[in-house]
Amino acid sequence: MATPDAQLAADVLAGMRDIPDFPEEGVVFKDFTPVLLDRELRDRIVADTVQRRRGTVDVVAGIEARGFILGAMIAHELGVGFVPVRKAGKLPAAVHSTSYTLEYGTATLEIHQDAVSHRERVLVVDDVLATGGTLAATCDLIERCGASVAAIELVLEIGELAGRDKLTGYDLHCLTSV
Secondary structure, eight states, rough: OOOOOHHHHHHHHHHHHHTTTTTSTOOOOOOOOHHOOOHHHHHHHHHHHHOOOOOOOOEEEETTTHHHHHHHHHHHHHHHHHEEEEEEOSSSOOEEEEEETTTTEEEEEETTTTTSSSTEEEEOOEEEEEHHHHHHHHHHHHHTTTOOEEEEEEEEGGGGGGGGGGGGOOOOOEEEEE
């Protein structure tokens, strides 16, 4: 019989689907949206993170877009605030901005300059770790605000893309990997 962690990881993998050639030819997109439809599985993912991080963070930062969903749910259960990390041009107040490289191009992320305050411990949440560019950029933005990245929580890591290498020095947890 599988351990609870191993069973959760297996259920997550079974719930995700691969979308070949998205967003461009040669990329296999790991689609997390079917997991979001499964209330029980989604709740188990949130509970797993909350159990591990309770009392260790002051705010949760979720990365657009699936990180918003999980991050907001986790923040609610932890009883802490939530900060969105957005694509460029989506936030109305003064922002910190950084550009980074993706598996298939470049992108820019932004965070309100006053989103987190000095010495706050921030939990960064997203669905998939691929090349690590998005997460490294998010950590940079949080640290530029004067806060610290307490931990990073992810659902799936694509190991062959070595994204973890860009995140050394951070407490990083992935439920499962491929």
